[in-house]
């Protein structure tokens with residue numbers, strides 16, 4: 001198991017926002033976190049990154065105890081986080097955005113790797129990030145996250161504000177990430193589409209895991225369809 005949370009609770013003050021979460025991600029797995037607005041999805045992933053002030057429970061990553069580690073240490077151990085907005089530097093070119101990721105050693109080789117995975121970025125390497133299309137910008141955000149050669153990438157709503165066509169493209173890119181020996185944990189409002197490309201899923205409601213399991217089982221569960229699917233995606 002790559003990431004294992006047990007009895008994990010987290011919050012910002014007196015009251016915990018998420019409570020007693022059991023969650024795991026295996027090597028190269030794609031896992032969706034979906035659920036209602038305000039359920040605590042962002043708080044959960046920020047907790048994994050070490051960005052929430054109050055946390056308790058157990059959190060293991062590649063066998064190490066993450067809970068007491070600072071955010072920088074967690075990142076250094078191989079977790080990359082792609083926030084929902086402001087995930088690239090708008091005033092830098094594509095090439096500059098990739099170069100400023102702090103990678104020790106072979107960054108030239110790494111750049112070549114990124115351009116072979118995302119050929120559109122090679123063509124646009126001198127373009128300012130602010131001039132990229134929404135889909136290209138998301139590719140750049142993924143490429144930046146991959147520059148550090150992480151074991152786990154956490155994506156916070158990668159398709160937010162994208163058109164249906166670009167959404168399909170971004171989900172295809174998420175599938176491609178798997179060939180990079182990387183696991184993906186992603187928050188998605190488009191739960192149905194996201195589960196279709198995932199191995200497993202967790203549905204949060206009111207700070208707790210309401211449902212979890214194999215993505216195919218969740219997609220065919222009538223209770224899941226009634227309560228949590230189809231509100232935000234028309235597919």
Ligand SMILES: Nc1ncnc2c1ncn2[C@@H]1O[C@H](COP(=O)(O)OP(=O)(O)OP(=O)(O)O)[C@@H](O)[C@H]1O
Pocket residue numbers: 012017035036037038039040041042043044
């Ligand atoms: N920095 C913060 N300080 C205090 N409370 C916060 C903070 N961030 C979030 N919350 C509260 O935590 C709860 C869960 O928020 P969170 O953003 O984790 O939910 P979410 O499931 O990601 O929601 P959405 O789908 O709407 O983005 C909300 O009630 C929110 O008001």
